Amino acid sequence: MVWFRRDLRVADHPALATAAARGDVVCLFVLEPKLLARRHHQAPERLRFLRAGLTALDAELRELGARLVVRRGDPAEVVPRVAREAGAGAVHFTRDFSPYARQRGRAVAAALARERVELRDFGGDIAVEPGALPGPKGAGYQVFTAFFRAWGSHTVSPPVDPPSRLSGPALGSDHLDDLPDGRPKVDAGPSAALALLDEFARTGVDAYSQARDDLAQDATSRLSPYLRLGMCTPSQVGHALGLPGALEEGPAALWRQIAWRDFYRHHLLRRPEVARVAFRPELRSIAWERDDQGLAAWVAGETGYPLVDAGMRQLAQEGWVHNRARMVVASFLVKDLLIDWRRGETVFMQRLLDGDPASNNGGWQWTAGTGTDAAPYFRVLSPIRQAERFDPAGTYVRRYVPELRDVPDARIHKPWKMTPEEQRAGGCRIGADYPSPRVDHSRRRTEAVERYRSARDAFAETEPG
Ligand SMILES: Cc1cc2nc3c(=O)[nH]c(=O)nc-3n(C[C@H](O)[C@H](O)[C@H](O)COP(=O)(O)OP(=O)(O)OC[C@H]3O[C@@H](n4cnc5c(N)ncnc54)[C@H](O)[C@@H]3O)c2cc1C
Missing domain, CATH: 1.25.40.80 (Serine Threonine Protein Phosphatase 5, Tetratricopeptide repeat)
Incomplete structure (x- = not known):
C-alpha cells in the first residue's frame, strides 16, 4: 500500500516505485477532518488546489491501471483498516518533517505494528x-x-521513473466533498x-x-x-x-x-518549537500591539503604503506573492504595525497556495529578525526604499492597486505627498480613494527597535552570569 500525503505525483516517487516493484498496490489518501479544522487549514484556495491535485493524481493512477482510494478519518485508524481490507504487508510513504506529520506518522506506525504491518518511509520531498x-x-x-x-x-x-503499470484490489473510495470545489487559481497536478x-x-x-x-x-x-x-x-x-x-x-x-x-x-x-515561538529565546517577549484594525487594514491592502498594499492585494487575488513583496509586507506588519509575526504567519497560511509550515515559518521569523540568519533587530526594511529599488517605475504597484494607476512616477511610492492638483489630475484623492499612511514609518521604526531592545535586555537580566 502507498499512503499519499504531500506527494501527489507518480513520477519520482520512491515510495510508489518501491511498492509497485513488490507487487499489487493500493494507493490511499486520507482526508482528515481534524486537520482540516485547524486554523492554518482554513485555507479555501489551497484546499481547492489540493482537491484538483487529488483528482489529477487519480487520473494519472488510472492511466497506469490503478486508482486513488480516498477515505475520511483519523489516519491512525484508517491506514490500518485499509491495509487490512487490501491484505497489505507493508505501507509505504514519503517522509514529511512538519511536527504534525511526524506525530501522525508515529501514531500510524504504532497502530500498524499492532497489526504486524510494516511502515516504510522514503525520501522525495x-x-x-x-x-x-x-x-x-x-x-x-x-x-x-x-x-x-x-x-x-x-x-x-x-528522479525515479514512474511505474509502467499498477495493479491491485479495487477498494471503495469516499468523495472529496470536505474540500472546496471549483477551478483553482492555477492548474493543479x-x-x-x-x-x-x-x-x-x-x-x-x-x-x-x-x-x-x-x-x-x-x-x-x-x-x-x-x-x-x-x-x-x-x-x-x-x-x-x-x-x-x-x-x-x-x-x-x-x-x-x-x-x-x-x-x-x-x-x-x-527545532519543532519554532512553529510556536521565536527561535531566538531573547526575542520571545516582545511587547506586541493587539491592533485588530491595523491587522485588518494590512490584510485588505489598505495601509496607505503602496508596495505593502500591492503585495497584500496580490495575495488576495492570486494566492501567491512575489518573494520580495512577502518580505516587505511581513516586515511592515511586524516592525511598522508592531503586530506579532505569528498573526501574519497565520494569514499567509490561510491564503497562500504554497502555504507551508517550514518555509512560511522560516520566512516570517527571518523577516521578524527572530529566526535563523536573522538580520540585526535594528535593521528595518523601509517600504518606500524597497519600492524605489525593486519597483522603480511603480509597475507592480499599479498592477495591484488600480487607484494609483495614474499617479505620477515621482509620487507613486509616496502618494500622500501629492499636491491637491496632482491628486485631481491623477484621479486619486488621498484619504478618500486611497488611504493616507496608517502609521509613520520612521517613528514606528524607532519604536520597534526600542521594543526589541527591551525584550533582549529583559532576557539578559534573567540569564545567569
Ligand atoms: C514572510 C515569508 C513567507 C513565506 N512563506 C512561504 C510559504 O509558505 N511557502 C513557500 O513555499 N515559500 C514561502 N516563502 C519563500 C518564498 O517567498 C517563496 O518560496 C517564493 O516566493 C515562491 O515563488 P517561486 O516558486 O516563484 O520561487 P522561485 O524564486 O522560483 O524559487 C524556486 C523554489 O525555491 C523555493 N524557495 C524560494 N525562495 C525560498 C525561501 N526564501 N524559503 C524557502 N523556499 C524558497 C520554493 O520552493 C520555490 O518554489 C516565504 C517567504 C517570506 C519572506
Missing part, C-alpha cells in the same frame, strides 16, 4: 535528507551559508507542474539571477504551490536545471533557493 547533514556537533545548521556549503557537496539522486518546470527551464531561468528581485518583471518560477504538494520534486527541478552537471548562473541561483526550502525543513525537524 527534499533534495538532501537531514541525516546527511548533521551539522556541527550533530545539532544541524543555524546559518544558511554554512548549510548551503555542506548541502551543495551532496549529489542529488536522479503533476503534468501542470512539469509543464511549468520545463517552460521555465527553457525560457525563464537564464534571466533568473538578475531578475528575481524585480517586482515588475515577475521573473520567478512560480513552482512553489507544486513543490508544496509534491506535484513535482526538488530532484526533478535540479535535473531540469542541468544536474548532475555544473549549473550556469541562472540555474545555480534557482537551485540555491531550493536549498533554502531544504534548510527550513531541516530546521523545523530539529
Whole structure:
C-alpha cells in the first residue's frame, strides 16, 4: 500500500516505485477532518488546489491501471483498516518533517505494528535528507551559508521513473466533498507542474539571477504551490536545471533557493518549537500591539503604503506573492504595525497556495529578525526604499492597486505627498480613494527597535552570569 500525503505525483516517487516493484498496490489518501479544522487549514484556495491535485493524481493512477482510494478519518485508524481490507504487508510513504506529520506518522506506525504491518518511509520531498547533514556537533545548521556549503557537496539522486503499470484490489473510495470545489487559481497536478518546470527551464531561468528581485518583471518560477504538494520534486527541478552537471548562473541561483526550502525543513525537524515561538529565546517577549484594525487594514491592502498594499492585494487575488513583496509586507506588519509575526504567519497560511509550515515559518521569523540568519533587530526594511529599488517605475504597484494607476512616477511610492492638483489630475484623492499612511514609518521604526531592545535586555537580566 502507498499512503499519499504531500506527494501527489507518480513520477519520482520512491515510495510508489518501491511498492509497485513488490507487487499489487493500493494507493490511499486520507482526508482528515481534524486537520482540516485547524486554523492554518482554513485555507479555501489551497484546499481547492489540493482537491484538483487529488483528482489529477487519480487520473494519472488510472492511466497506469490503478486508482486513488480516498477515505475520511483519523489516519491512525484508517491506514490500518485499509491495509487490512487490501491484505497489505507493508505501507509505504514519503517522509514529511512538519511536527504534525511526524506525530501522525508515529501514531500510524504504532497502530500498524499492532497489526504486524510494516511502515516504510522514503525520501522525495527534499533534495538532501537531514541525516546527511548533521551539522556541527550533530545539532544541524543555524546559518544558511554554512548549510548551503555542506548541502551543495551532496549529489542529488536522479528522479525515479514512474511505474509502467499498477495493479491491485479495487477498494471503495469516499468523495472529496470536505474540500472546496471549483477551478483553482492555477492548474493543479503533476503534468501542470512539469509543464511549468520545463517552460521555465527553457525560457525563464537564464534571466533568473538578475531578475528575481524585480517586482515588475515577475521573473520567478512560480513552482512553489507544486513543490508544496509534491506535484513535482526538488530532484526533478535540479535535473531540469542541468544536474548532475555544473549549473550556469541562472540555474545555480534557482537551485540555491531550493536549498533554502531544504534548510527550513531541516530546521523545523530539529527545532519543532519554532512553529510556536521565536527561535531566538531573547526575542520571545516582545511587547506586541493587539491592533485588530491595523491587522485588518494590512490584510485588505489598505495601509496607505503602496508596495505593502500591492503585495497584500496580490495575495488576495492570486494566492501567491512575489518573494520580495512577502518580505516587505511581513516586515511592515511586524516592525511598522508592531503586530506579532505569528498573526501574519497565520494569514499567509490561510491564503497562500504554497502555504507551508517550514518555509512560511522560516520566512516570517527571518523577516521578524527572530529566526535563523536573522538580520540585526535594528535593521528595518523601509517600504518606500524597497519600492524605489525593486519597483522603480511603480509597475507592480499599479498592477495591484488600480487607484494609483495614474499617479505620477515621482509620487507613486509616496502618494500622500501629492499636491491637491496632482491628486485631481491623477484621479486619486488621498484619504478618500486611497488611504493616507496608517502609521509613520520612521517613528514606528524607532519604536520597534526600542521594543526589541527591551525584550533582549529583559532576557539578559534573567540569564545567569
Ligand atoms: C514572510 C515569508 C513567507 C513565506 N512563506 C512561504 C510559504 O509558505 N511557502 C513557500 O513555499 N515559500 C514561502 N516563502 C519563500 C518564498 O517567498 C517563496 O518560496 C517564493 O516566493 C515562491 O515563488 P517561486 O516558486 O516563484 O520561487 P522561485 O524564486 O522560483 O524559487 C524556486 C523554489 O525555491 C523555493 N524557495 C524560494 N525562495 C525560498 C525561501 N526564501 N524559503 C524557502 N523556499 C524558497 C520554493 O520552493 C520555490 O518554489 C516565504 C517567504 C517570506 C519572506
